[in-house]
Amino acid sequence: MQLEIEIKFSLNGRMVQTKVPPTMTTLVMLRENFDLTGGKLACGEGECGACTVKIDDRTINSCLMFAVDCDGREVQTIEGLGGVAGLEIMQQAFVDHGAIQCGYCMPGMIMQARYVVDQNTDKSHQLSRDDIARGLEGNVCRCSGYTKVVDAVAAVILDEASA
Amino acid sequence: MINIENYHRPSSISEAVQLLQQGEATIVAGGTDLTPQIEAGARQFESTLINIQRVEEMRGISVTSGRYRIGGLTTVTDILESTTLAADIPVLVEAADHFASPQIRNAATLAGNLCNASPAGDMCIPLLLLDAQVELVSWIDESVSTRRLALCDFFIGPGKTVLQKNELLTAVEFKQPVAGFSASFQKSGPRPALEISTVAMGFAGVLEAGVLRGVRIAIGAVAPTPLRATATELVLEGRSLNESAIAQAVEAVQEEVKPIDDVRASAWYRTHLSGVYIRRALALFQGVTAHAA
Ligand SMILES: Cc1cc2nc3c(=O)[nH]c(=O)nc-3n(C[C@H](O)[C@H](O)[C@H](O)COP(=O)(O)OP(=O)(O)OC[C@H]3O[C@@H](n4cnc5c(N)ncnc54)[C@H](O)[C@@H]3O)c2cc1C
Ligand code: FES
Ligand code: FES
Numbered sequence: 001m002q003l004e005i006e007i008k009f010s011l012n013g014r015m016v017q018t019k020v021p022p023t024m025t026t027l028v029m030l031r032e033n034f035d036l037t038g039g040k041l042a043c044g045e046g047e048c049g050a051c052t053v054k055i056d057d058r059t060i061n062s063c064l065m066f067a068v069d070c071d072g073r074e075v076q077t078i079e080g081l082g083g084v085a086g087l088e089i090m091q092q093a094f095v096d097h098g099a100i101q102c103g104y105c106m107p108g109m110i111m112q113a114r115y116v117v118d119q120n121t122d123k124s125h126q127l128s129r130d131d132i133a134r135g136l137e138g139n140v141c142r143c144s145g146y147t148k149v150v151d152a153v154a155a156v157i158l159d160e161a162s163a
Numbered sequence: 164m165i166n167i168e169n170y171h172r173p174s175s176i177s178e179a180v181q182l183l184q185q186g187e188a189t190i191v192a193g194g195t196d197l198t199p200q201i202e203a204g205a206r207q208f209e210s211t212l213i214n215i216q217r218v219e220e221m222r223g224i225s226v227t228s229g230r231y232r233i234g235g236l237t238t239v240t241d242i243l244e245s246t247t248l249a250a251d252i253p254v255l256v257e258a259a260d261h262f263a264s265p266q267i268r269n270a271a272t273l274a275g276n277l278c279n280a281s282p283a284g285d286m287c288i289p290l291l292l293l294d295a296q297v298e299l300v301s302w303i304d305e306s307v308s309t310r311r312l313a314l315c316d317f318f319i320g321p322g323k324t325v326l327q328k329n330e331l332l333t334a335v336e337f338k339q340p341v342a343g344f345s346a347s348f349q350k351s352g353p354r355p356a357l358e359i360s361t362v363a364m365g366f367a368g369v370l371e372a373g374v375l376r377g378v379r380i381a382i383g384a385v386a387p388t389p390l391r392a393t394a395t396e397l398v399l400e401g402r403s404l405n406e407s408a409i410a411q412a413v414e415a416v417q418e419e420v421k422p423i424d425d426v427r428a429s430a431w432y433r434t435h436l437s438g439v440y441i442r443r444a445l446a447l448f449q450g451v452t453a454h455a456a
Contacts (some may be wrong), residue, residue: 005168011298022170022212025198045199046267047357058240058269064198065270066191069216112266138264138357 007071011036012080020067026060027051029067030077040076042140043151049139052097052108053077059115078107081114090114090156097152101143109139113153117160127157169211170208176333179215180302183329188213190331192236193270195263198278207285221274221333224248235274235332239286244266251339254289254346254365261350264357274332279316280324283360283384285350290314291381291391292346292367293337299330300357311336318388331366341377342456343369347447350383355381360384361428362436366444370452374403380441385420392419395441409445413438 004019011034018033030036030053042050044063051063054076082088087095090110100106116135120127127135132153133146141149171180171188182188188211191197192439200206217219224245225450231252233242242248262268262285276286277297295314300307314335317324325334340346346367350360363383369376378399380392395415402408422433 003170005170022167023201023208044202046195046263049264049266054265059266060270061195061266064193064195064267066194066198066214068172069174069194069214116265135265138266 004069007068009072010074011072012076012083020022022066022068022126024067026053026055026062026067026070026075028067029070030062030075036079038078040104040107042104046138047140048105049106049112049136050105052107052111052139054111054115059112076111078111081110088114089159090117090153093152093156093159094149097148097155099144099148099152101141105139105143107138109141109149112136112139113149113156117153117157120163126161127154129154132157165207165210167208167210167212170214171211172214172217174217174219176218176220176300176331179213179218180300180307180329180331182211182213183331184302186211187328190215190278192216192272192275193238195267195271196275196281196371217332226251226339227300231337231339233273233335235334236272239268239271239273239276240265241261242273242286252289252293254292254367255286256347256448258285258289258350258363258365261348261358261363267357273335277314277335278324278326278332280318280320280322280388282321282387282389283363284389285363285383286358287314287318287389288365288381288383289346289348290335290337290366291389292379293340295335295337295381297332298334298336299326300333301327301329301331303424307331315391320387336363336419340367341369342372343452345369345378345448345451345455346379347444349443351436351440359427362422362433362440364440364444365436366441366448368399368448370404370448374401376397376401380416381443382416382420382440384427385422385437387421390420392416394419402444404449409442410447412441435447445447 008017040050042048046061046064053062132150171182187209189209191214220235223234225232239259239262249256296311300309350363360383365381367379375455382390398415417438420437422430424430
């Protein structure tokens with residue numbers, strides 16, 4: 001019989017419990033055990049970022065991380081960004097700037113965009129378009145051409161700086 | 164497919180090495196090498212998995228009386244964001260900046276990078292310039308046993324190291340470089356990120372009364388293991404940096420590298436690039452040392 005490990009962690013702000021085989025990836029667990037299908041399996045090799053989620057205060061490729069390792073941690077997925085309350089400002093900016101086409105890469109892209117902006121705690125340094133592009137270099141989009149993605153993130157930075 | 168029978172999550176080095184002593188096991192850190200290797204069928208898990216991510220004493224960067232210590236579980240992001248390293252050992256931060264993507268850097272550990280022993284692994288390059296040592300820990304005769312080994316003796320082939328099955332790489336250590344030490348890191352590729360090196364080169368040295376001293380050259384992806392180009396180092400040691408020394412270094416390095424053809428580049432191109440990089444490294448060195456003088 002396949003060994004299963006019981007784990008407990010915070011998922012989008014709520015404590016949850018589940019059982020996973022030790023070789024299951026975090027991405028598969030989120031999709032199959034919790035029906036959180038925002039994060040996508042695209043390359044499965046860490047190259048594209050479509051599976052990006054946040055663990056504690058860092059984003060990672062959930063296709064590479066073992067689910068057992070979520071035990072005791074805080075996991076945030078795209079479903080936990082805005083949630084039922086509506087779209088979070090980064091999500092809304094992507095919509096407003098027409099940055100989304102097929103949408104497949106977007107849950108990962110937006111999680112990473114939010115992380116890049118939140119990581120810059122140095123208020124005297126405003127992220128440039130190049131900084132944004134570098135922050136998103138692990139996220140591949142086959143449709144949009146990135147310009148509108150950077151537009152959307154730059155707009156959020158401006159908005160949040162003046163808020 | 165191997166059936167996993169045991170899964171352990173030790174929280175100390177002592178606990179981890181006692182588990183390793185019990186028999187064949189696969190150590191899991193960030194999983195960024197392991198997961199793709201398993202998925203591709205290039206490697207199989209042992210029936211016991213040991214997840215070392217909760218061994219907190221293996222994390223972090225510290226300096227004690229001029230000796231730097233980087234815990235094995237320190238991530239590439241931790242290195243990139245370290246203000247201590249940025250001030251004292253910027254070449255390590257440069258290498259971290261050229262590494263994969265932010266998401267991979269957040270997960271990838273230093274020990275995982277070294278133990279995976281890819282000839283194209285990046286973090287060993289600056290560490291070889293620093294004459295770093297690895298700390299290997301095991302459980303022998305009912306107690307924790309530690310040995311230290313020069314990093315240049317750690318690698319023995321692609322994916323192969325001298326690490327024993329019961330050993331854990333717990334930290335990397337190196338001494339504060341001498342005054343005037345100047346080092347550079349170069350990595351090929353059209354973009355800074357998500358590029359497995361076709362050639363990576365580290366160069367370090369000191370300019371003393373107009374001549375080069377303490378020359379260190381480390382090159383990735385040009386031999387079965389990361390290469391310390393000792394013959395080329397000798398060509399440059401004690402020389403003043405003129406065109407004849409530079410031309411001899413280019414020739415020596417192209418002689419010394421032993422690259423292969425693979426999907427990323429031909430052996431010819433890697434040899435050519437090694438010459439270009441040594442020339443560039445020496446120009447960079449000249450620029451920095453002239454500026455400092
Ligand atoms: C998309 C992508 C891009 C990448 N880009 C780069 C790059 O630019 N440069 C580069 O150098 N690498 C790159 N890598 C490779 C990889 O990210 C690194 O080698 C990483 O540092 C491995 O660390 P990890 O913690 O994920 O190791 P894991 O995958 O967990 O482990 C790797 C190996 O080391 C062993 N191991 C881990 N920790 C220890 C320990 N403490 N003691 C003993 N054995 C141990 C494991 O058993 C396994 O065999 C890339 C990988 C991906 C997927
Ligand atoms: S699916 Fe995880 S990085 Fe592509
Ligand atoms: S919108 Fe289609 S892949 Fe990015």
